Amino acid sequence: MFGSIARRYDLANHVLSCGFDFLWRNRAAELIAGWNPKKVVDLAAGTGDLTLALQKALPHSDIVAADFSEEMLAIAKAKGVKNVVVADALALPFGNRFFDCLAIAFGLRNIKDRSAALREMARVLNDNGHLLIMEFSLPRISILRAIYRFYLHRLIPVLGSLLTGKKSAYDYLGDSIEEFPEGETMLRLIESNGFRKASAEPLSGGIVTIYTAEGSGGSPSRHGD
Numbered sequence: 001m002f003g004s005i006a007r008r009y010d011l012a013n014h015v016l017s018c019g020f021d022f023l024w025r026n027r028a029a030e031l032i033a034g035w036n037p038k039k040v041v042d043l044a045a046g047t048g049d050l051t052l053a054l055q056k057a058l059p060h061s062d063i064v065a066a067d068f069s070e071e072m073l074a075i076a077k078a079k080g081v082k083n084v085v086v087a088d089a090l091a092l093p094f095g096n097r098f099f100d101c102l103a104i105a106f107g108l109r110n111i112k113d114r115s116a117a118l119r120e121m122a123r124v125l126n127d128n129g130h131l132l133i134m135e136f137s138l139p140r141i142s143i144l145r146a147i148y149r150f151y152l153h154r155l156i157p158v159l160g161s162l163l164t165g166k167k168s169a170y171d172y173l174g175d176s177i178e179e180f181p182e183g184e185t186m187l188r189l190i191e192s193n194g195f196r197k198a199s200a201e202p203l204s205g206g207i208v209t210i211y212t213a214e215g216s217g218g219s220p221s222r223h224g225d
Protein backbone atom coordinates (compact mmCIF):
# COMPACT_ATOMS: atom_id res chain seq x y z
CA MET A 1 0.00 0.00 0.00
CA PHE A 2 2.75 2.49 0.94
CA GLY A 3 4.74 1.60 -2.16
CA SER A 4 1.74 2.45 -4.31
CA ILE A 5 1.26 5.94 -2.81
CA ALA A 6 4.96 6.71 -2.27
CA ARG A 7 5.22 9.41 -4.96
CA ARG A 8 2.30 11.45 -3.58
CA TYR A 9 2.73 10.50 0.10
CA ASP A 10 4.50 13.70 1.20
CA LEU A 11 2.07 16.01 -0.59
CA ALA A 12 -0.91 14.17 0.92
CA ASN A 13 0.68 14.34 4.39
CA HIS A 14 1.33 18.06 4.26
CA VAL A 15 -2.10 18.91 2.80
CA LEU A 16 -4.17 16.58 5.01
CA SER A 17 -2.38 17.68 8.18
CA CYS A 18 -2.55 21.37 7.10
CA GLY A 19 1.22 21.51 7.54
CA PHE A 20 1.08 20.41 11.19
CA ASP A 21 3.16 17.33 10.38
CA PHE A 22 6.28 19.56 10.22
CA LEU A 23 5.62 20.74 13.79
CA TRP A 24 5.05 17.18 15.05
CA ARG A 25 8.27 15.86 13.52
CA ASN A 26 10.22 18.88 14.76
CA ARG A 27 8.94 18.25 18.29
CA ALA A 28 10.00 14.59 18.02
CA ALA A 29 13.46 15.63 16.75
CA GLU A 30 13.77 18.17 19.58
CA LEU A 31 13.01 15.51 22.23
CA ILE A 32 15.47 13.08 20.66
CA ALA A 33 18.21 15.72 20.39
CA GLY A 34 17.76 16.32 24.14
CA TRP A 35 18.83 12.69 24.77
CA ASN A 36 21.98 13.28 22.69
CA PRO A 37 22.09 9.78 21.16
CA LYS A 38 25.06 8.73 19.02
CA LYS A 39 23.34 6.00 17.04
CA VAL A 40 19.74 6.46 15.99
CA VAL A 41 17.35 4.44 13.86
CA ASP A 42 14.21 5.95 12.38
CA LEU A 43 12.08 2.85 11.90
CA ALA A 44 9.26 2.74 9.33
CA ALA A 45 10.96 5.91 8.12
CA GLY A 46 9.00 6.07 4.87
CA THR A 47 9.98 9.09 2.79
CA GLY A 48 12.33 10.23 5.53
CA ASP A 49 10.87 13.50 6.86
CA LEU A 50 11.65 12.59 10.48
CA THR A 51 15.09 11.28 9.49
CA LEU A 52 15.85 14.60 7.81
CA ALA A 53 14.75 16.51 10.92
CA LEU A 54 17.04 14.23 12.97
CA GLN A 55 19.99 14.70 10.61
CA LYS A 56 19.58 18.45 11.14
CA ALA A 57 19.10 18.27 14.92
CA LEU A 58 21.94 15.78 15.46
CA PRO A 59 24.60 16.56 12.83
CA HIS A 60 27.27 14.46 14.56
CA SER A 61 25.20 11.32 15.17
CA ASP A 62 24.84 8.21 12.98
CA ILE A 63 21.25 8.12 11.80
CA VAL A 64 19.74 5.37 9.71
CA ALA A 65 16.31 5.22 8.07
CA ALA A 66 14.81 1.71 8.00
CA ASP A 67 11.64 0.67 6.20
CA PHE A 68 10.42 -2.38 4.30
CA SER A 69 9.21 -0.30 1.34
CA GLU A 70 12.01 0.27 -1.19
CA GLU A 71 9.80 2.80 -3.00
CA MET A 72 9.44 4.95 0.14
CA LEU A 73 13.17 4.72 0.94
CA ALA A 74 14.12 5.68 -2.64
CA ILE A 75 12.25 8.96 -2.11
CA ALA A 76 13.91 9.43 1.30
CA LYS A 77 17.33 9.04 -0.35
CA ALA A 78 16.46 11.49 -3.11
CA LYS A 79 15.45 14.03 -0.42
CA GLY A 80 18.84 13.77 1.30
CA VAL A 81 18.57 10.93 3.82
CA LYS A 82 22.14 9.63 4.08
CA ASN A 83 21.72 6.05 5.33
CA VAL A 84 18.82 3.80 4.39
CA VAL A 85 18.25 0.12 5.12
CA VAL A 86 15.44 -2.02 3.73
CA ALA A 87 14.23 -3.85 6.83
CA ASP A 88 11.16 -5.44 8.34
CA ALA A 89 10.40 -4.06 11.79
CA LEU A 90 9.68 -7.59 12.98
CA ALA A 91 13.16 -8.89 12.08
CA LEU A 92 15.60 -6.01 12.19
CA PRO A 93 19.03 -6.60 10.65
CA PHE A 94 20.84 -5.03 13.64
CA GLY A 95 22.63 -6.53 16.62
CA ASN A 96 21.37 -6.50 20.21
CA ARG A 97 21.65 -3.09 21.93
CA PHE A 98 23.03 -1.46 18.77
CA PHE A 99 21.19 1.89 18.99
CA ASP A 100 20.96 4.64 21.60
CA CYS A 101 17.62 5.75 20.24
CA LEU A 102 14.86 4.23 18.16
CA ALA A 103 12.13 6.45 16.70
CA ILE A 104 9.04 5.28 14.89
CA ALA A 105 6.59 7.86 13.53
CA PHE A 106 3.18 6.78 12.26
CA GLY A 107 4.58 3.28 11.77
CA LEU A 108 3.60 1.06 14.71
CA ARG A 109 -0.12 1.43 13.88
CA ASN A 110 0.54 -0.35 10.59
CA ILE A 111 2.18 -3.40 12.14
CA LYS A 112 -0.24 -6.14 13.13
CA ASP A 113 1.80 -7.78 15.88
CA ARG A 114 2.68 -4.66 17.90
CA SER A 115 4.00 -6.58 20.88
CA ALA A 116 6.45 -8.49 18.67
CA ALA A 117 7.52 -5.24 17.00
CA LEU A 118 8.11 -3.56 20.37
CA ARG A 119 10.15 -6.51 21.62
CA GLU A 120 12.26 -6.33 18.45
CA MET A 121 12.76 -2.59 19.06
CA ALA A 122 13.78 -3.29 22.66
CA ARG A 123 16.29 -5.86 21.43
CA VAL A 124 18.20 -3.38 19.22
CA LEU A 125 18.11 -0.58 21.81
CA ASN A 126 20.82 -0.32 24.42
CA ASP A 127 19.83 -0.60 28.08
CA ASN A 128 19.86 3.14 28.69
CA GLY A 129 18.60 4.02 25.25
CA HIS A 130 15.39 5.85 24.40
CA LEU A 131 12.32 4.94 22.42
CA LEU A 132 10.08 7.52 20.77
CA ILE A 133 6.80 6.53 19.17
CA MET A 134 4.71 9.15 17.41
CA GLU A 135 1.19 8.15 16.44
CA PHE A 136 -2.22 9.51 15.65
CA SER A 137 -4.70 9.49 18.51
CA LEU A 138 -8.17 10.86 19.15
CA PRO A 139 -8.75 14.18 20.96
CA ARG A 140 -9.98 13.79 24.56
CA ILE A 141 -12.46 16.69 24.41
CA SER A 142 -15.67 15.25 22.97
CA ILE A 143 -16.59 18.15 20.67
CA LEU A 144 -13.08 18.15 19.20
CA ARG A 145 -13.22 14.37 18.86
CA ALA A 146 -16.51 14.56 16.95
CA ILE A 147 -15.15 17.21 14.55
CA TYR A 148 -11.93 15.27 14.08
CA ARG A 149 -13.83 12.03 13.38
CA PHE A 150 -15.88 13.77 10.70
CA TYR A 151 -12.67 15.02 9.09
CA LEU A 152 -10.99 11.62 9.43
CA HIS A 153 -13.78 9.43 8.07
CA ARG A 154 -15.61 11.75 5.67
CA LEU A 155 -13.15 14.28 4.29
CA ILE A 156 -9.76 12.54 4.39
CA PRO A 157 -10.81 9.59 2.18
CA VAL A 158 -12.06 12.02 -0.48
CA LEU A 159 -9.05 14.36 -0.26
CA GLY A 160 -6.58 11.46 0.01
CA SER A 161 -8.11 9.85 -3.05
CA LEU A 162 -7.86 13.12 -5.02
CA LEU A 163 -4.22 13.56 -4.00
CA THR A 164 -2.98 9.99 -4.43
CA GLY A 165 -5.62 8.13 -6.46
CA LYS A 166 -5.89 5.53 -3.63
CA LYS A 167 -9.05 5.98 -1.60
CA SER A 168 -8.56 2.64 0.16
CA ALA A 169 -5.31 3.86 1.78
CA TYR A 170 -7.19 6.77 3.35
CA ASP A 171 -10.21 4.66 4.42
CA TYR A 172 -7.62 2.46 6.10
CA LEU A 173 -6.04 5.49 7.83
CA GLY A 174 -9.23 6.35 9.75
CA ASP A 175 -9.98 2.74 10.65
CA SER A 176 -6.42 2.10 11.84
CA ILE A 177 -6.44 5.24 14.03
CA GLU A 178 -9.73 4.15 15.63
CA GLU A 179 -8.37 0.76 16.60
CA PHE A 180 -4.88 1.88 17.71
CA PRO A 181 -4.40 1.79 21.50
CA GLU A 182 -3.82 5.09 23.27
CA GLY A 183 -3.32 6.57 26.71
CA GLU A 184 -2.82 4.09 29.57
CA THR A 185 -3.36 1.08 27.27
CA MET A 186 -0.52 2.21 25.06
CA LEU A 187 1.77 2.89 28.03
CA ARG A 188 1.10 -0.62 29.36
CA LEU A 189 1.74 -2.13 25.93
CA ILE A 190 5.12 -0.39 25.77
CA GLU A 191 6.14 -1.32 29.32
CA SER A 192 5.09 -4.94 28.94
CA ASN A 193 7.33 -5.37 25.91
CA GLY A 194 10.79 -4.45 27.11
CA PHE A 195 10.69 -0.77 28.10
CA ARG A 196 10.48 1.29 31.30
CA LYS A 197 9.21 4.72 32.26
CA ALA A 198 6.76 5.10 29.37
CA SER A 199 5.04 8.46 29.17
CA ALA A 200 2.80 10.31 26.72
CA GLU A 201 2.78 13.86 25.35
CA PRO A 202 -0.36 14.80 23.37
CA LEU A 203 0.14 17.29 20.51
CA SER A 204 -2.35 19.49 18.65
CA GLY A 205 -5.29 18.83 20.95
CA GLY A 206 -4.53 15.11 21.08
CA ILE A 207 -4.72 14.22 17.37
CA VAL A 208 -1.12 13.06 17.68
CA THR A 209 0.66 11.64 20.73
CA ILE A 210 4.37 11.19 21.31
CA TYR A 211 5.16 8.25 23.57
CA THR A 212 8.63 7.99 25.06
CA ALA A 213 10.25 5.24 27.10
CA GLU A 214 13.65 4.00 28.17
CA GLY A 215 15.41 0.73 27.40
CA SER A 216 15.07 -2.21 29.74
CA GLY A 217 17.91 -1.07 32.03
CA GLY A 218 19.36 -4.56 31.85
CA SER A 219 16.21 -6.46 32.78
CA PRO A 220 16.99 -10.21 32.56
CA SER A 221 13.63 -10.91 30.95
CA ARG A 222 14.64 -9.14 27.77
CA HIS A 223 13.86 -10.90 24.51
CA GLY A 224 16.81 -11.93 22.33
CA ASP A 225 19.41 -12.39 25.09
Ligand SMILES: C[S@@+](CC[C@H](N)C(=O)[O-])C[C@H]1O[C@@H](n2cnc3c(N)ncnc32)[C@H](O)[C@@H]1O
Nearest residue numbers: 002044045046067068069072088089105106107
Ligand atom coordinates in the same frame (compact mmCIF):
# COMPACT_ATOMS: atom_id res chain seq x y z
C1 LIG B 1 2.50 6.15 7.51
S1 LIG B 1 4.11 5.75 6.93
C2 LIG B 1 5.13 6.69 8.02
C3 LIG B 1 6.39 7.13 7.36
C4 LIG B 1 7.22 8.14 8.15
N1 LIG B 1 7.69 7.59 9.40
C5 LIG B 1 6.49 9.44 8.39
O1 LIG B 1 6.51 9.94 9.51
O2 LIG B 1 5.94 9.99 7.42
C6 LIG B 1 4.33 4.12 7.54
C7 LIG B 1 5.58 3.44 7.05
O3 LIG B 1 5.73 2.21 7.75
C8 LIG B 1 6.32 1.27 6.89
N2 LIG B 1 6.09 -0.06 7.44
C9 LIG B 1 4.90 -0.64 7.72
N3 LIG B 1 5.10 -1.87 8.24
C10 LIG B 1 6.44 -2.06 8.31
C11 LIG B 1 7.27 -3.13 8.75
N4 LIG B 1 6.75 -4.27 9.22
N5 LIG B 1 8.59 -2.97 8.68
C12 LIG B 1 9.14 -1.83 8.19
N6 LIG B 1 8.41 -0.79 7.74
C13 LIG B 1 7.07 -0.90 7.81
C14 LIG B 1 5.65 1.54 5.54
O4 LIG B 1 6.39 1.04 4.46
C15 LIG B 1 5.58 3.07 5.55
O5 LIG B 1 6.70 3.65 4.93
